[in-house]
Amino acid sequence: MIAIESLCKSYDGTPVLDGVDLILPQGGVTAVIGPNGAGKSTLLSVMGRMIRADAGRVTLDGRDLATAPGSEVARRLAVLRQDNQPSARLTVQDLVTFGRYPHSHGRTTAQDRVHVARAIAYLGLGDLADRFLDELSGGQRQRAFIAMVLAQDTDVILLDEPLNNLDMRHAVGIMALLRDAARDLGKTILVVLHDINMAAAYCDRIVVMQDGRLIHHGPPEEIMTDALLSRVYATPVTVHRVAGRLVALY
């Protein structure tokens, strides 16, 4: 279980996170939605220990993530940020193998190789395994980074806009993969999404953020309403039920 307790973060006096409280039970996919600048990415960065919070804390099964040993946390929580511009020329295989680093510390075991091969296969990267990241398209690269996070095989996975650059097929494939991982393997997944229809279709819960605050939290049926979405996005939005699914039109 992940507990976020009154998390605050500001840049130059402007609050980006303004007292965020949230409890994520083990298992399930939770989407974070909200307009630009709502603090979604900052929330994930603080949870992923990349940014220090000004106040508040994040705990995983009672342990404060900011003070727990880094290598220990890395075996339990993985985070993928937006904009993954590889600065080093690594092959897809190398990158995904680095996902095992918290477990192997460089000495790759047979078990590590199984995890790596499985992650590469899940994301359909088999043919690209020996290619360098800088020789791939944006979408292929994004899939390689997701494969790395999967190979890390953590209980908690945080993803910041993982569907960026992905075509329909791969976007749907990844959302289905996340849903299955949560359902079958009990993973706790928090994913920032721009596409609210994706969030409604694949996630168990949706968290809505606005101006650094968490303003709503509930199952898709509760969140997908004309009034709420129109207000949050400051744009007329209507929600319809199409073929049994909630779809927002805007």
Next chain:
Amino acid sequence: MSTPVTLWTAMAVLVLSCISLCIGAGTFDLQALWTDGWHASEVEVLLVSRLPRTLALILAGAGLAITGLILQILVRNRFVEPSTVGTTESASLGVLLVVLLAPGMPVVGRMLVAATFALAGTGLFLLILRTVPLRSVLMVPLVGIVLSGVIGAVTTFLAFRFDLLQSIGAWTMGDFSVVLRGRYELLWIVLAAVAMAYAMADRLTVAGMGHDFATNLGLNHRSVMTLGLVIVAIVSAAVVVTVGTIPFLGLVVPNVVSLALGDNMRRSLPVVVLGGAALVLVCDIMGRIVIHPYEIPIGTTMGVLGSALFLWLLLRGRSRVA
């Protein structure tokens, strides 16, 4: 894929070393060594002059190549090496101050002072990088070259005031002709540095993917950076103190290897180390035969060969190198 490349580079280093042992101003005849045995004057030449020189070349080449590699990985920029970020210039300043203030200091102490200065200079470079908005990949080496220029100017001014300009010439222009037994042994520290870099190859590679990437994998980015920069500072200082600086080497070798093998240091490091040694041997051999029996300093031959290689790199894979 990398093992045959490593093997080939190792063979090249071996062959070049043999050539390097066989040429020079003094008469040196392998046949005499064979017929006269252990008492031949050839043995003396070999042990006092030729072997130390060849070993110094190999160690300095390998050392400068890994400092370039580590800096490029850690700074996340392809265009940096110790002499373009102020490391070498700071080391030279350190040496100058030792000569001025404590001329009797043994060579190890001299190197440690130089290494401390090198570390401080590189740290200053990283500090400046943090405050300057970097809109282009070329900004990083430009900032470094400006800083190197400033530190170099301080060194030159001090040397000018104390009439030491001649001496700084000696350690800013790499020269192996003065290497004799007893004057290069400090360079063995390079071997330790290579071993250390290889031991932490995975950590360095992960750190090279950036702070967030490293943090996610549970690595303390700052401590890996610090350790990497300490290796760079010590090796740069050891090379400056013993043979002087050699331009382009740290830039060209890691870039060529990166193009062929990528940046996973576990794989690329052995080839970078051997490639650096091979390139230095080639440049030194060239410098020794062009105007035989006189010599051209290696700084000059490397300047010619290295800049040609570097231009080729720039023009060839523009998008990739950046």
